[in-house]
Amino acid sequence: MTDDIKFNRAVIVGVGLIGASLALAMRERGLAAEIVGVDRDPDVIARAQKLGIIDGGETDLKKGVKGADLVVVSTPVGAVASVAAALADAVDDGALVIDVGSVKGAVAEAAKTLPERVLFVPCHPVAGTERSGPEAGFATLFQDRWCILTPLPREDAAYKQAVDKAAALWTAVGARAEIMDAAHHDLALAVTSHLPHLIAFTLVGAADDVESVAQGEVVKYSAGGFRDFTRIAASDPIMWRDVFLTNKEAVLEVLGRFSEELAVMQRAIRWGDGKTLEDAFSRVRGLRRAIVEAGQESAAPNFGRDEKGE
Amino acid sequence: MTDDIKFNRAVIVGVGLIGASLALAMRERGLAAEIVGVDRDPDVIARAQKLGIIDGGETDLKKGVKGADLVVVSTPVGAVASVAAALADAVDDGALVIDVGSVKGAVAEAAKTLPERVLFVPCHPVAGTERSGPEAGFATLFQDRWCILTPLPREDAAYKQAVDKAAALWTAVGARAEIMDAAHHDLALAVTSHLPHLIAFTLVGAADDVESVAQGEVVKYSAGGFRDFTRIAASDPIMWRDVFLTNKEAVLEVLGRFSEELAVMQRAIRWGDGKTLEDAFSRVRGLRRAIVEAGQESAAPNFGRDEKGE
Numbered sequence: 001m002t003d004d005i006k007f008n009r010a011v012i013v014g015v016g017l018i019g020a021s022l023a024l025a026m027r028e029r030g031l032a033a034e035i036v037g038v039d040r041d042p043d044v045i046a047r048a049q050k051l052g053i054i055d056g057g058e059t060d061l062k063k064g065v066k067g068a069d070l071v072v073v074s075t076p077v078g079a080v081a082s083v084a085a086a087l088a089d090a091v092d093d094g095a096l097v098i099d100v101g102s103v104k105g106a107v108a109e110a111a112k113t114l115p116e117r118v119l120f121v122p123c124h125p126v127a128g129t130e131r132s133g134p135e136a137g138f139a140t141l142f143q144d145r146w147c148i149l150t151p152l153p154r155e156d157a158a159y160k161q162a163v164d165k166a167a168a169l170w171t172a173v174g175a176r177a178e179i180m181d182a183a184h185h186d187l188a189l190a191v192t193s194h195l196p197h198l199i200a201f202t203l204v205g206a207a208d209d210v211e212s213v214a215q216g217e218v219v220k221y222s223a224g225g226f227r228d229f230t231r232i233a234a235s236d237p238i239m240w241r242d243v244f245l246t247n248k249e250a251v252l253e254v255l256g257r258f259s260e261e262l263a264v265m266q267r268a269i270r271w272g273d274g275k276t277l278e279d280a281f282s283r284v285r286g287l288r289r290a291i292v293e294a295g296q297e298s299a300a301p302n303f304g305r306d307e308k309g310e
Numbered sequence: 311m312t313d314d315i316k317f318n319r320a321v322i323v324g325v326g327l328i329g330a331s332l333a334l335a336m337r338e339r340g341l342a343a344e345i346v347g348v349d350r351d352p353d354v355i356a357r358a359q360k361l362g363i364i365d366g367g368e369t370d371l372k373k374g375v376k377g378a379d380l381v382v383v384s385t386p387v388g389a390v391a392s393v394a395a396a397l398a399d400a401v402d403d404g405a406l407v408i409d410v411g412s413v414k415g416a417v418a419e420a421a422k423t424l425p426e427r428v429l430f431v432p433c434h435p436v437a438g439t440e441r442s443g444p445e446a447g448f449a450t451l452f453q454d455r456w457c458i459l460t461p462l463p464r465e466d467a468a469y470k471q472a473v474d475k476a477a478a479l480w481t482a483v484g485a486r487a488e489i490m491d492a493a494h495h496d497l498a499l500a501v502t503s504h505l506p507h508l509i510a511f512t513l514v515g516a517a518d519d520v521e522s523v524a525q526g527e528v529v530k531y532s533a534g535g536f537r538d539f540t541r542i543a544a545s546d547p548i549m550w551r552d553v554f555l556t557n558k559e560a561v562l563e564v565l566g567r568f569s570e571e572l573a574v575m576q577r578a579i580r581w582g583d584g585k586t587l588e589d590a591f592s593r594v595r596g597l598r599r600a601i602v603e604a605g606q607e608s609a610a611p612n613f614g615r616d617e618k619g620e
Contacts, residue, residue, distance in 0.1 A: 126531045129611030188523045193534025204594040206571040213498045221436045224503025227607045230598035237591035244579045261516040281547035284514040288540035297537045298615035301439035305608035
């Protein structure tokens with residue numbers, strides 16, 4: 001099936017971690033005759049071209065997408081709406097347009113104004129690292145990860161074909177495609193991605209504020225657990241600002257639940273209620289095992305990062 | 311200097327992750343003529359002996375420590391006081407007694423009742439994995455990690471010698487020894503270890519509670535960030551219960567600061583205040599870089615866990 005997927009001119013709008021990784025994965029598998037990068041920053045284009053990620057580049061969006069049969073909008077999610085609007089009269093008929101944003105409700109809302117001839121399929125590959133920029137890209141990023149598609153409410157055959165094509169593209173680069181309602185996506189991802197990032201950013205920031213503990217000490221004793229949080233707290237600030245601004249409802253909902261649980265823990269500590277603590281800590285061990293078994297996590301202790309050459 | 315460190319009969323009380331790792335590290339470096347395990351659970355002793363971690367074992371503490379010149383109390387921190395009390399009249403004169411607990415104030419308090427002839431030096435190696443039991447032990451666990459010693463307020467030469475010996479032991483197994491006040495230790499570790507664990511346990515527990523998001527979805531989309539939290543949330547529940555029960559003040563203090571920060575983030579999300587979010591997210595990136603540079607963390611994206619054989 002994936003043999004069918006082949007594009008003539010693929011245009012990556014925003015050549016960052018995700019855009020560059022998709023370009024590299026497509027290139028490795030020969031999924032496009034030509035891959036072009038569009039970025040507002042000419043330096044990003046120059047670097048991406050030098051790294052062999054793109055064949056050429058363009059800072060002007062409308063010029064860049066001319067002749068494209070695939071447009072990948074891989075900007076921070078806050079910019080997807082304005083890019084999509086700009087594409088409305090610039091993109092060729094029949095071109096597949098996808099995004100890769102972490103929030104889908106806001107994207108669906110913005111897509112309402114697109115003319116029917118634009119075949120826009122909202123996508124979210126649930127994959128990434130804490131790095132940003134074209135240098136961060138690598139071809140295996142999507143391998144064995146899930147990519148969620150939240151198609152617009154359209155029943156026409158051309159659009160259905162576009163959805164199939166988008167799913168086939170993600171499958172071709174190693175991901176597992178899944179169709180989902182945008183609202184449900186936003187709640188599920190608020191749980192598995194947005195809240196964890198918010199908590200990590202907050203915890204790392206708060207550690208910096210305890211005056212009597214020097215930053216040098218935080219660094220030295222970070223192997224006690226803190227360092228795990230610093231990975232996702234090193235993620236791109238603009239990207240994450242946009243996620244929280246565009247997925248407000250769902251994030252506030254799951255944050256409320258987290259805060260309630262935390263209050264229960266706080267009370268148990270204050271009152272010396274060991275049973276509540278032990279019960280709560282015991283019940284969460286199974287979830288990690290399930291994640292490892294599902295191939296979404298390394299089974300090695302400490303993520304395998306401390307393995308010394310022995 | 312570490313050439314001097316050699317024990318005749320080292321006794322490990324509680325053969326779990328830390329006790330087993332120290333035994334293996336000492337064995338690898340020939341730091342003890344004989345290593346004996348003491349554990350209430352005869353099955354743990356049998357397993358540890360089979361794995362070559364200990365030469366022999368004993369379920370009775372007082373019998374086990376007879377003739378020992380080193381006793382390592384590596385039980386959950388809540389049990390350290392009662393073990394130390396039991397050791398008071400059982401341990402040989404001149405034996406070095408150390409613990410490895412994550413909380414030091416409570417240990418120092420309990421140590422006040424020990425007779426002067428017991429040379430007890432509270433220690434905390436800031437190292438570990440999410441695994442438990444003797445099978446989890448490995449000889450390089452302490453390599454390049456810090457071990458904090460919080461000596462009791464004693465000025466006698468025998469005790470000072472014991473502190474030096476304890477520091478030399480940790481240095482000999484690859485760690486960097488540091489002397490610190492117990493109260494300061496408890497606050498610094500509340501920041502770098504205890505609060506991160508509490509937050510991880512709570513977040514993973516809360517994810518389980520959002521009824522409309524199935525556990526299968528949490529598993530599938532965990533690569534969005536959630537899986538990072540599950541590692542330390544898989545840690546030993548009893549050990550962590552004891553940490554929170556014995557380091558209540560410091561944990562509640564840093565938890566209060568975290569909650570304040572989180573309220574600021576929550577408000578920024580509710581009001582769409584992108585600048586506050588972006589500023590907060592931007593300032594924490596440097597801390598990870600410092601941790602990597604200090605050799606306390608892997609520089610590889612995603613902790614290196616996703617590296618495919620290429």
